[in-house]
Amino acid sequence: MGSRQPGNTRSFALAAHGGAGKTTLAEAMLFDNGQISRMGKTESGNTISDFSSEEQKRQISIGTSLLTLERGGKTLFALDAPGFADFTGEMSAAIRVADASLLLVSAVGGVEVQTGRAWEYAVENDSPVVFYISKMDRENADFSKVLADVKEQFSGNALPVFLPIGAEASFKGVVDVLKGKAYVYTQDGSGKFTEGDVPPDMAEVASAAKEALVEAAVEMDDALMERYLEGEPVEGDDLTKVVRAAIAKRRIFPVLTGSAATNVGVHQLLDFIAEYFPSPLDRGPVKAEASGAAVNVAPDTSAPFSALCFKVMVDPYVGKLSFIRVYSGTLSSEGNNIYNVKKGEDERISTFKFMMGKEGRDVKEIIAGDIVAIPKLQSTKVGHTLATKGGASFLYPHIEFPLPVYSVAVIAKTRADEDKLGNAITKTLEEDRSLTFEKNSETHDNVLSGMGDLHIDIVLAKMKERYGVELDTRTPQVPYRETIKKTSEAQGKHKKQSGGHGQYGDVSIRYIPLERGAGFEFVDKIVGGAIPKNYIPAVEKGLHEYMAKGPLAGFPVVDFKAELYFGSYHDVDSSEMSFKLATRLSFKKGILDAAPVLLEPIMNVEVIVPDQYMGDVMGDFNSRRGRIMGMEARGRLQVVKAQVPLAEMFRYAIILRSMTSGQGSFSMEHSHYEEVPADIAKKVIAAHKQEEEEE
Ligand SMILES: Nc1nc2c(ncn2[C@@H]2O[C@H](COP(=O)(O)OP(=O)(O)O)[C@@H](O)[C@H]2O)c(=O)[nH]1
Ligand SMILES: [Mg+2]
Known part of the structure; x- marks a missing residue:
């Protein structure tokens, strides 16, 4: 050996x-x-x-x-x-x-x-x-x-x-x-x-x-x-x-x-x-990084041990296996730990495995160039650099995974499924680096995203088989946003002075559109103490809170400035709460008066297809409200770049596959937000109204 x-x-x-x-x-x-x-x-x-x-x-x-x-x-x-x-x-x-x-x-x-x-x-x-x-x-x-x-x-x-x-x-x-x-x-x-x-x-x-x-x-x-x-x-x-x-x-x-x-x-x-x-x-040294500086690591068996974890597999019978590529040094499984440089944690090892599919043959020593599995590492994840404590301290570049292109919202079938969901998701994500799971803070959907419908189907089947979790899926809600197109001014007055301790808050706020992507800005323009200083933070806080659920269709309001320019107060009855409630009244009226519109996420999409499918792909983008940004040949393949609303892309993985007999592939990432065309916005707003009434 x-x-x-x-x-x-x-x-x-x-x-x-x-x-x-x-x-x-x-x-x-x-x-x-x-x-x-x-x-x-x-x-x-x-x-x-x-x-x-x-x-x-x-x-x-x-x-x-x-x-x-x-x-x-x-x-x-x-x-x-x-x-x-x-x-x-x-x-x-x-x-x-x-x-x-x-x-x-x-x-x-x-x-x-x-x-x-x-x-x-x-x-x-x-x-x-x-x-x-x-x-x-x-x-x-x-x-x-x-x-x-x-x-x-x-x-x-x-x-x-x-x-x-x-x-x-x-x-x-x-x-x-x-x-x-x-x-x-x-x-x-x-x-x-x-x-x-x-x-x-x-x-x-x-x-x-x-x-x-x-x-x-x-x-x-x-x-x-x-x-x-x-x-x-x-x-x-x-x-x-x-x-x-x-x-x-x-x-x-x-x-x-x-x-x-x-x-x-x-x-x-x-x-x-x-x-x-x-x-x-023959391949020679590989690049790594130590506190910002590049280092070259030679495949030398007498150098300090270093390796990169590139895959984690959780087998229901074997348990967890971490797959590593050794780049330098020699390591014996006897009396040694492995040190996770990324996490700064020591990991116990008992053996290394020369793998044959799911089976492995135990080996006691591994050397530079080996690709082996290690059972039962705890904190090591895909992309982490491994060494020994006090040994190599550099990090190998992280392993890049493509961005997910297909998403579903998942809903636990029963209460029992919901209880098991967290654990099942954590374990699944650990094994599968091209999968993401996210609770969308704007739409509140639990969104599972992967590389295609096949991928997601397999993930759901695995979660059911291994962890007994059953999930329903549906198309995720588009994370629309709201914004305003003109300036408005709105007073909000909250007053309740009958019996006992009263409530009094009064604000006048100007709502001004900002450019796309600017977010939110608050400006205090109160002069002469029309509103005492200590109540102003309550106004700002109130705005942040109400912004999350806009008055048009319940989506976050973005890209505007709120100028608090006037108000009044009561010596005894005013409180932070009264000013917050007054802000809410002003906000709702102000936004609705400022020509509010819906915004939708636009994706940068890149499709790669054989020549003969170009026409179909471009025609299809037209019907999806897409804008073709460019085309280029890559060998006998064509690359089509387009900007397309996310709302039109949820099922694209399936559509592209059937359009190209499985020969097309695509990637996409978020680009920016744009105004939703009026006819579509009308439907979204109506759907929201109906939902509200039902609740
Ligand atoms: N006739 C023939 N069929 C093959 C050969 N190699 C693979 N196949 C078949 O092609 C299909 C796909 O093979 P597989 O090895 O799973 O492909 P992979 O996706 O590249 O791993 C299977 O039905 C195989 O039986 C070959 O050399 N000759
Ligand atoms: Mg295969």
Whole structure:
């Protein structure tokens, strides 16, 4: 165990559009590596990766699962990330912490929207990419077409290393152009193959492919480049070295191929990963921050221990597992604690786990480059940096998750559900960083927001299964606001002087519109003691209180100035309460006299779709009161930017999916507030009136 070295570690994210075959490929890798005795299938719900009940029921991956393989003296950590847009956050975290990405592109479906997302995340993280053209056994599999697609959309330096022998039902093996060998499989799913010479009809293509690789790779080494230009062949260790370097530095993006379902080419893929994928040493130091200053952390096993938590999983049986990527040092589970640098707290550890889906094998020592799970950490959350007490004190950059785009208001079905809700939400949020839960202080809705309806459905199903909480959902209330368009003046007089201690307050307030986003301003313009100083704060406080529920439709009033300019008082009967009540009278009248209007939130929306859906997307935005702000091409995809009222966007995740057959994706964030068109405002106000009457 003590002999493991970062130079022998390979970690990679399996990333792709949903359904490209990642989970099946992971399963084939485990099978061919002798780690499982039979291959499970996504649709049978028996793969190592898709182990949660929701994954098995829906036959898709929902969370990233970690698989650990030993191959040729190397330790391989594979992160099988979900490909559906609803779980993009899981994919981006996997790409961030792995040393490389194995980016699958289906030989039938070609490049899809999430393929582009995965590529972008890899670019952002400077992560080396190896393409894998999957499903070569399927009808209509077309290696050359997909290769051309990849080159055009991502990089001209996407260069084939494996070439398929045959295609569709007759796909039977791969040629490794670097090794100059052919591997022909028995095609019975057993993964048995024979090594032989490149078939004569492929020899020319194979040598051209090799030439292209060598030419791109020698650039990594000046001396070698010179020899190459002088006509000397580059072979053996020299070649391996420059190809490895070119991959690690994102100079070339090898393209591999195979079929997981028929188990063809997977052995060669595993060997390629072990031999050519970058180790932590090839990736070099990573950036961290110590009290404002940037530091570079090298993957050195004798340096202080440091790691980043990128995933937390709460399994009903295993309990909590925190997944970490170790960036520096060595840590033994014996006699050591782990220190959460972010929280400043010590955490007890008992073991580390080399994971295989939901199962783990205990290991006593972890080193820089490892990706492992730790059971039962208490305070550690996704994005936290771990070290040992008195050791490393820097923090790794936080893990960014995309902003939620789909929201529902949730209502507990029964009182018992309500009691359990808090705990269930807290636990669920801990596991799922692209989920948010918020009580909207303006509308009082409990709003659950995520990446799409699929995501929210799964979250609700999980909460029911694990914590026994049943929730109803409905479209959330739009957090409208109210404001005024002209200046008004209003007196408010509260007077009750019959019997006993009386009440007397009298204020005159001017209400003046302010620019959008200005909020609220209070100005005291009382002169000559018309209202004694000690009552003025009560007026201001009163305004703050009444502002929260405007007179037009019960929404907060914003972007106005209130000038208290006159009033009167009574020596005995005046009190803070009387002045507050007087303020309320003035406020209601004043706002209603000042041409009040409703404001609604406007979102910045960015939609990414294949060319052919552009027209539909733009037309649809017109019908949603959207404003197109711009368009740009991103490869064969189009990006449409628009500003659209939130009221029109609640179900957009569903609408976009059906409009684009699942090929579109979008993101949105709040931009600003704008006046609601009169016809719509009328309906909102009428609905509010009705609600009030019912209450
Ligand atoms: N014919 C064929 N089907 C495959 C292959 N790999 C995966 N599939 C099927 O494609 C579907 C999606 O596969 P899965 O591995 O779950 O995709 P993932 O979403 O990328 O993890 C499943 O029905 C698989 O059985 C392959 O190599 N050949
Ligand atoms: Mg999957």
